[in-house]
Amino acid sequence: MINAVAFGILAVIAIGSALGLIVKKNPIHGALFLVVNLGCVAAFYLMLGAEFLAAAQVIVYAGAIMVLFVFAIMVLIPGKEETGPDPRRRTRLIALPLGAFLFAQLVVMVIAGRTAPSRPAPPGSVEAIGRLLYTDYLFPFELTSVLLLAAMVGVLLLARRRA
């Protein structure tokens, strides 16, 4: 019961903040709405028994990635964009029927997949994830480190001042 109430409240906050992100003109407001949304998702992870992911979500997403976003918005002069009339407003409003269509499709899929019974995950998630990462998923795990290194080198190359 408590769980259902918490889920309802958090779901309303999550959807509201996602709406705020796509409606607000100022990108800084959008970034702050996104932080709220990411926090809600972290709470959902906790409710689903994924403690490790909830912590990683707060540290990596709401912490590191959003700081990067806010930093980039500050560097790129916020509020100067998306002012004045939109020359392609008609084309852009296709997003609304498109979104409605996609949503209808997803709802059909969710309802069709509902029959499977839900069974709670066994406890001890951090240990189990670590074991999986270093046994079955060892190769993808190592590839991830190469990917992060490549991203780092690429960003250094991009950020270099051109003479």
Place this chain on the structure above:
Amino acid sequence: MVDSSYYVGLSAVLFTLGVVGVVLRRNPLVVFMSIELMLNAANLALVAFGYRAGTFEGQTLVFFVMAVAAAEVAVGLAIIVVIFRARRRLSVDDLNLMRW
């Protein structure tokens, strides 16, 4: 106990909002944040499916998605900053070349 299909449904809502944001907005930074929203919705669905199946594979996958998202954000923001430096304005309508 909330049934896991409610989480999947919520993730469908968030994903759709992300798609609408990507198509609707003109500022590449907001488009990028909408992509993050979609990634998060997919992550939530993965965790919900893992919960339903009673395994940890879904959570492990989410871990990888987070790492890829971090790399993607770093590179993408760097590209946006470089484009802004070259063009002095920021709108997705200006971006019609794969080089600058």
